[in-house]
Amino acid sequence: MLRSVLRASTTRLGVTGSRFCSSAADKLVITEVDDKTGYATVTLNRPPVNSLNLELLTAISETLDDLQNNKSRGMILTSSSKSVFSAGLDIMEMYKPKVDRMKEFWSTLQDVWFKLYGSPFPTVAAINGHSPAGGCLLSLCCEYRVMCQNYTIGLNETRLGIVAPTWFMASMRNAMSRRDAEMALTLGTLFTTDEALKVGLVDEVATSKEDAIAKATAFLDKFKKISPQARSMTKQALRSKDIMELEDNRTQDIDLFVYAVTQPKVQKGLEMYLEALKAKSAK
């Protein structure tokens, strides 16, 4: 694949602003644009599990701005990890939080959702690893999902004793039947790749990351003969109700997040969940 632009946003240290650079290894988000197709492959690159902290969300948000400003022909979202697409929100952003940062964190997640769910350019997630909670949300914002075998995906918030916000729910409802979404959300189901395919949470299964990227590219190719303007207006019209609902409630949504997460019971739940995660990774 011919890569003309190697663009990376925001260093892992959290410096804001984007810039062109030649070394991508230390960047949180790596963007490579294929010269021939014009498609951008956007790779999440925050080891070990691409958990979404404020800095990574800021980098994603800036990347989406760049793609929109450059009238991107299409985006493939993937991960540099061998086994995790994204572990979802960084639990450390919610555990014993500082309220100002927490508000900025949630507002930036909202920004990412607006920009990705409502993007004018076509989007595909090449899900090359586990994709719980916020990771699943990112993929649900895309128009199409290709997932590698033997991983898990879902909005598992109820299993953590928290409630997925209504816009997370709307994103899932946009991909699956209302009935399946209700079951998945209330149970906090983490689906295997094959199960996710059955309920329509993902659209295709891939045998490897390369296969996932090839299938994602084939999806984007379907729009070659469709007017980009007619395409984006149609997509945005279909999604506008969900988007307007959050636009009208942004501040209340931030306040509700801060209120919900700072409840002692929720803090205790997050503490226990973190301990369990650390105990598992220490084995």
Ligand SMILES: CCCCCCCCC/C=C/C(=O)SCCNC(=O)CCNC(=O)[C@H](O)C(C)(C)COP(=O)(O)OP(=O)(O)OC[C@H]1O[C@@H](n2cnc3c(N)ncnc32)[C@H](O)[C@@H]1OP(=O)(O)O
């Ligand atoms: C508005 C209305 C009200 C709003 C109410 C509030 C709504 C909030 C909505 C929340 C959305 C979310 O996304 S909440 C986040 C939910 N995420 C999850 O449940 C996923 C948890 N993670 C996993 O299950 C696993 O890590 C998995 C992703 C499968 C990868 O497994 P692996 O074996 O490859 O890796 P592990 O060994 O587990 O993890 C490697 C290290 O990363 C850490 N780690 C893993 N996931 C992490 C995470 N999400 N945040 C921080 N750190 C994480 C582990 O602790 C390890 O740290 P060390 O021990 O130090 O190495």
